[in-house]
Amino acid sequence: MKLYILSKDKAYDCVACEIISLVTQYPDATLGLATGDTPIEIYKRMVEDHKQNHTSYQQIQTINLDEYVGLANDHPNSYRNYMHEHLFKHVDIDLEYTYFPSLESGFLKWMSQSIIHLQLLGIGNNGHIGFNEPGGSFESSVHEAVLTYETIQQNRKYFSSQVIMPKKAVTLGIKDIMKAQKIILVATGKHKASILKKMLEEPISNRLPASILKKHEHVTIYADFEAASLLDLSHSSYIKKEGFYEICN
Ligand code: F6R
Secondary structure, eight states, rough: OOOEOOOHHHHHHHHHHHHHHHHOOOOEEEEEOOSSSSSHHHHHHHHHHHHHHHHOOOOOEEEEEETTTTTTTTTTTTTTHHHHHHHHGSSSGGGGEOOOSSHHHHHHHHHHHHOSSEEEOOOOTTTTTBBOOOOTTTTTSEEEEEHHHHHHHHGGGSSSSTTTOOSEHHHEOOHHHHHSEEEEEEEOOOHHHHHHHHHHSOOOOOTGGGGGGGGGGSSSEEEEEETTOOOOOOSSEEESSSSEEOOOO
């Protein structure tokens, strides 16, 4: 596992760069995408690059980590709408190949036949990835998840007072995420410092879903200085390399 600790802007630049170079090298790659606050600046950079350098998404397929249950695709709070506003409508992607988790057989078949080349992840304040909440199984695949109180609190800010926030979502499971060829997890801001420390420095446990990523062979974490501020970088599990840390468990 590699850990880069950078300024917030540099971290977003690097993640956008990694995605753009994958898309350039493999124009028909499948990208695993996330929503939330963290990726917004990354998608902005991808849009900027598309305008300036014409990086094409025409043959790219995308699969998002999760979608709320009970919201129409064009509902302002649906994750499809989020992706449309922040990325899809600004690039030349074919919307037919932009997938969101569902329990429909067509989707499950697509999922079982697909390889995610690069999975982008944020981390919830309780350690969730996708909507794989604490206590869930590491063997889970696509499933309906009941959101925890903490996640509802974390995401309520996006919903206007007139909208009842869904309490359920369909999410890729931990097993689906772990099958991705490469994973990039981004943690920025002081509010992510404590959970990032737990994820990296405590034993792997389903109480902290993101901790399972330590078992994946190709994970890169981009943290900004604030999110990394509580890490015990003098511990022998952090091996300093040129510009990053290698984390051994
Ligand atoms: C979003 C997702 C979630 C978020 C996590 C962090 O699709 O799957 O796991 O990545 O809740 O959210 P932010 O980036 O808003 O802190």
